[in-house]
Amino acid sequence: MSENIDFNDTGAEFRRGMRRSIPVVIAAAPFGLLFGALAVSNGLTVGEAVLMSATIYAGASQMVGIELFGQDLAPWVVVLSVFAVNFRHVLYSAVSGRVTRHWSTLKRYFAFFFLTDPQFAEAERRVTERRPVTFAWYMGLALPIYLFWIAVALLGALFGQIIPNPAALGIDFLLPLYFLGLVMEFRERPLWLPVVAVSAIASIAAYYSIGSPWHVSVGAVVGILLAAVWPAQGTASEIEEGRA
Amino acid sequence: MTTTVWIILAGAVVTFLTRIGGDLVLSRFERIHPRLEAALNAVPAAVLTTLVAPVATTGGIAEAASLVVAGGIFLRGGGMMAGFVAGAAVLIALRNLIG
Structure with a gap:
């Protein structure tokens, strides 16, 4: 199926990665917005909310983090909780490491900063399709997801209080739906x-x-x-x- | 810097460590035992399932119907986007109808 595709064409590979990012961006955006809104209502500044999305970049653990910030716990308890929620990523890097051995170590560890649930699952889908996981494809997928994730956190933090009824729009359930689709892909x-x-x-x-x-x-x-x-x-x- | 910022940065460091940790360990081995290979092949389905299954039990009729419709489309090979959009449509419609 992939005979006539030039995987060395970095521009084309980057664009193929970007196309794969579209459903991820759509599924994650409401969740990121909600995070920004909840972070501010739990007492974080807009800057802190955005910093969290830009540096931790892991939705579930960010939600747990802001929940704990409001409870006056020792800092290490919050950090340990973030670690516990994110521990599954150890498995992701063990698996993705095998298909990216041909990259330099620096490239690999730079790329693994972006190794979220959907990033990992899409990379494994590409393995299943018998296509190589190229650095250009990987970053084409990662960068839109990352930049939108930060942008929606900012929007949520600034304007989140005016979202009328998040549950009526079903936004709390979009990610589980997307994850169900990913489970089926395998x-x-x-x-x-x-x-x-x-x-x-x-x-x-x-x-x-x-x-x-x-x-x-x-x-x-x-x-x-x-x-x-x-x-x-x-x-x-x-x-x-x-x-x- | 405030304590909050320090906690966020520490959280970012431990998260990054989880994202390189598995590779740091595995890349030291030349050969991977078949059983470990089988275990690693099971990682995507195993982990992603845990992000869906408990949520499915906490929801009501709207959530269950949404998962069934989306799951049906995914199973029949209808594609990621089709199942996702159909599931979301069912969910939003039922939540607004049932309340």
Whole structure:
């Protein structure tokens, strides 16, 4: 499917990445707006809200952070909570590191600053399509998402108080919908159904027992362990074949 | 700088560490064991599922219907955008109708 595409054409690759960023920008924008609005109503300045989006750049942990700022906790508790919510990114960089080995270390670690949930999932989709993850494609995807994420945080912080009824517009539910679509994108992979099933059950059980944000780590670890212990998977190269 | 700014910057540092941590560890190994390979292949589905499943149980009829419609379109290969837009439309319509 990719025989006639020149992956060395950085301009074209960058534009292909940008096209992939469109649904991500749409899905994340309301969430980013909401973050800006909530940050200000929880006592952060507009500048602090924007700084958070620009430097942490991880929606769920930013939401948890502003929630904790309002509770007068020790600083390290807030930082540890952000770390706990973001711990799943360790897995992302382990996976994305394998398909970006041909980049320089500096490029890789610069790029991994932008390794959000959708960035990771889109990169893995590209692997599934048997296309190389080029630096130009990766940044074409990353930069629009990043810049819009900062812009909507600013807009939300400045004008968030005038959003009439966010729930009526369904904006709290757009990201889960998008993530559901991403889960489905990987359905051709080996063990997809058992992994999804046990991760769903484990994350729901953890959500109601231990509580958020631990349900993410618990659910993910259970699904990943299942894949690791599942018998008769053949050699690594055979699994690699199965990835497409 | 205020304490808040310091906390934000510390949060940014630990987040960046999680984003390079997995690669920092794995890039030291020449060969990856097949079981680890299988585990890594399961990462996208496993993690993304945990971002959806609990949310699906906390919502009402509108949320459930939205996920079913979107899921159906995704499963039939209708594409990312189509499922996403249809799911959002169902959600907004039902939330405004049911309240």
